[in-house]
Amino acid sequence: MRVLEFFKMKRWSGFVAGSLTGIAAALSCLAAEKVMGASGGFESCVSILVSLFNLDISRTVYFIRVKPPVADYQTLQFIGMIAGAFLAAKFSGDFKLRWFPDKVWLPLFGASRVKRLTALFFGCVLLQIGASIAGGCTSGLGITGVFLLSPAGLLFITGVFSAGIITALLIYGRKY
């Protein structure tokens, strides 16, 4: 009964949820010798699509050797992530089909769907390019990289927070 209530809670603290994520990240290294991450999965998806449509670019070194068109470890991890988040949201009643964020975005930027989708699109383009240059994202470099004691992890976090804070200052201005 207690266990069920724990799973039905709307929110877990960052300590609890973060600790569980840390265990998952450590397990990934120990049991599969792979890094728990997400940006690499999107790279594989691009490679699969490029090869599916038989584009000229699919015959370059990058799409043949660096990111071959196969569903790799992180791509399979996507299935688990979406399923896990879906169940978590269902348990707590947080699941809802929504087109834009009702908190912060709606009161500040209004209910324009085009505005939200445009900002999100360009933001995500930058996220993937940045992650590919750096060699990982918030989970791969920011969590696993840091606890494996790789300097790359700390360099990445420094870059993310410096640029993120400056960008937020520019976007929110007086409302920062």
Place this chain on the structure above:
Amino acid sequence: MNFIIPVSVGFLFGFSLQKAGLGHYDKVVNQFRFRDNLMMQFMFSAISVGGIVYFAFSDIGFAGAQTLYLHNTYILGNLLGGAVFGVGMAVAGTCPGTILAGIGQGNLDYLSAGVLGFLTGGLIYGINFPFFLSLTQTGFYGKITWEGISGINHWALILLIAALSAVVYKFASAKRRIKS
């Protein structure tokens, strides 16, 4: 290929991200505004606990060759990539992991424009790979660790990271209270 491990790891990760609330836009952008330190709390806990679990098992021989998965350090690329990533994160209010948590909780903007953005970004990177690769050549040190550089034992280092992150978290939370 074995799919049980990646799917289970992903399940635990996605479940935790959603339960923490990180599938929501406000939780991510409010970290950069220091109005909500949830993301910091989540990441610091994951780093500290992950490191302790990892080294406890690797010390008794459970981890394979670390070179198989340890990240490459290349100063310019790690920093610059992080900066580009940070701009995107503050604009989008999500990141590659939390977008999947958001999709799982029903965010249709993430599923449409978000996924399309990630695929476009990946395509731009792939097409211009020779150029982006050149960015990783400056200050390339490969698979190094703080332990190898300093000679300090990994347990001392991971406990130092845990202690430092607790201090940073306390400091950031105190500052927020003054502001609001």
